[in-house]
Amino acid sequence: MTASTPKLQNADGILGIDFGTSNSAIAWATPQGTAQPIPLEGDALAMPTAVFYNAEEGSTHFGREAVTHYLEGTEGRLMRSLKTLLGSPLLMETTVINNQLVNFSDIITTYLAELRKRATQHMGTAPTRVVMGRPVHFVDDDAERDAQAESSLRQAAEAVGFKDISFQFEPIAAALDYERRLTRETTVLVADIGGGTSDFTVVRLGPALMHKTNRADDVLGTTGVHIGGTDFDQKLSLGQVMPLLGYGHFGPDSREVPNRVFFDLSTWHLINWQYQPKAMAQARALQTNYTDVRLHDRLMRVLTERYGHHLAHDVEQAKIRCSQTDGDTRIDLSYVETNLTSTLGSTGLHTHLAHLLANTVACARDCVQRAGLTNGKPDAIYLTGGSSALRTFQEALQAEFAGVPLVEGDLFGGVASGLVYSRS
Numbered sequence: 001m002t003a004s005t006p007k008l009q010n011a012d013g014i015l016g017i018d019f020g021t022s023n024s025a026i027a028w029a030t031p032q033g034t035a036q037p038i039p040l041e042g043d044a045l046a047m048p049t050a051v052f053y054n055a056e057e058g059s060t061h062f063g064r065e066a067v068t069h070y071l072e073g074t075e076g077r078l079m080r081s082l083k084t085l086l087g088s089p090l091l092m093e094t095t096v097i098n099n100q101l102v103n104f105s106d107i108i109t110t111y112l113a114e115l116r117k118r119a120t121q122h123m124g125t126a127p128t129r130v131v132m133g134r135p136v137h138f139v140d141d142d143a144e145r146d147a148q149a150e151s152s153l154r155q156a157a158e159a160v161g162f163k164d165i166s167f168q169f170e171p172i173a174a175a176l177d178y179e180r181r182l183t184r185e186t187t188v189l190v191a192d193i194g195g196g197t198s199d200f201t202v203v204r205l206g207p208a209l210m211h212k213t214n215r216a217d218d219v220l221g222t223t224g225v226h227i228g229g230t231d232f233d234q235k236l237s238l239g240q241v242m243p244l245l246g247y248g249h250f251g252p253d254s255r256e257v258p259n260r261v262f263f264d265l266s267t268w269h270l271i272n273w274q275y276q277p278k279a280m281a282q283a284r285a286l287q288t289n290y291t292d293v294r295l296h297d298r299l300m301r302v303l304t305e306r307y308g309h310h311l312a313h314d315v316e317q318a319k320i321r322c323s324q325t326d327g328d329t330r331i332d333l334s335y336v337e338t339n340l341t342s343t344l345g346s347t348g349l350h351t352h353l354a355h356l357l358a359n360t361v362a363c364a365r366d367c368v369q370r371a372g373l374t375n376g377k378p379d380a381i382y383l384t385g386g387s388s389a390l391r392t393f394q395e396a397l398q399a400e401f402a403g404v405p406l407v408e409g410d411l412f413g414g415v416a417s418g419l420v421y422s423r424s
């Protein structure tokens with residue numbers, strides 16, 4: 001250990017849990033006094049926040065294993081974007097899974113129990129103290145539902161055996177992790193762009209500040225908005241794939257096909273609802289609204305074969321490929337209909353996401369304004385969260401804060417370590 005990584009005080013055995021919309025990560029304070037990420041699946045430090053209930057064997061699977069089972073066509077139910085349900089009435093809705101009535105809060109508890117189990121295996125003892133990350137807003141513009149979301153997460157943590165539970169804003173945790181790498185005092189705009197939320201914090205960081213017990217006066221501004229990668233996926237699906245199933249299609253009476261099913265089918269946490277008998281009957285009845293019934297056949301194939309998550313996954317992967325290569329990428333939809341494809345290019349990415357990105361950048365601007373910096377700009381912008389890698393987002397942010405260096409940080413693991421540091 002070097003002088004620049006001081007020991008954590010009184011933090012032995014504390015677990016940090018970054019329960020994310022798309023991915024989760026955990027870290028712990030080791031007896032040697034450092035925060036250490038805990039591998040969750042093989043060597044991987046982040047694990048998809050996904051649960052798969054296998055109907056063939058009655059078994060439950062997590063993370064990549066859950067997604068793989070689903071994509072390979074194992075009979076069962078895939079649950080994703082569970083965090084989005086916190087603060088929503090849907091959280092207490094029940095559903096039958098493997099002959100048992102469960103609600104979505106129980107599924108979150110099941111996932112947290114698995115994280116604690118894997119932490120216990122790594123630490124050699126079951127942790128009882130936990131710092132949980134939370135977005136700046138679970139729910140926008142509704143303090144009551146926001147408080148409810150935190151309280152539901154606390155209850156889930158209690159239910160799996162944690163006794164001492166505290167919360168920290170995710171972007172502050174990300175900042176505390178980044179601070180370990182700084183050699184001089186810097187005022188940073190931390191941008192944590194995840195799957196469900198975009199959170200911003202202007203914070204004063206530096207080696208000399210790291211030892212302070214109370215950091216409240218170094219946090220100069222915090223804002224958050226309920227926009228993240230799953231919203232980008234939704235927009236891209238509506239723009240690229242849903243029209244192939246009838247979104248925006250006009251029927252014999254020159255009226256547009258009712259579009260709710262397309263919105264729900266492209267929204268990660270609503271996909272499962274579309275397979276319920278009532279929703280299926282409604283979708284079937286849409287046929288008379290189509291001029292080209294082939295499009296309706298595709299919609300029904302997606303619903304009857306339960307391809308909703310498959311489509312969402314393919315759109316998400318295309319988004320990532322397109323962002324990385326800045327070129328056209330093909331979405332292969334041959335499982336819906338032979339030879340069916342859609343092509344996503346950088347213009348499409350730009351057009352479909354323009355509105356969401358403008359709102360996200362406005363949230364960053366608001367954060368910097370609230371911080372009241374003397375020169376009006378931070379010294380650097382620290383990017384974290386998977387969606388911060390999106391090229392179009394980085395371009396929009398750079399246009400807003402011309403001349404401020406963008407530092408690409410740890411995309412998936414930094415928040416969990418920072419949560420541990422926040423209790424040191």
Ligand SMILES: Nc1ncnc2c1ncn2[C@@H]1O[C@H](COP(=O)(O)OP(=O)(O)OP(=O)(O)O)[C@@H](O)[C@H]1O
Binds near residue numbers: 021022320388391
């Ligand atoms: N290279 C990439 N380019 C663009 N988006 C990406 C890239 N890699 C991952 N993503 C997106 O990042 C999102 C997941 O990011 P992350 O794991 O940080 O979110 P999270 O912590 O689960 O969500 P939140 O913090 O909002 O609860 C997904 O929407 C994913 O599609």
Ligand SMILES: [Mg+2]
Binds near residue numbers: 018021170192385
């Ligand atoms: Mg996150």
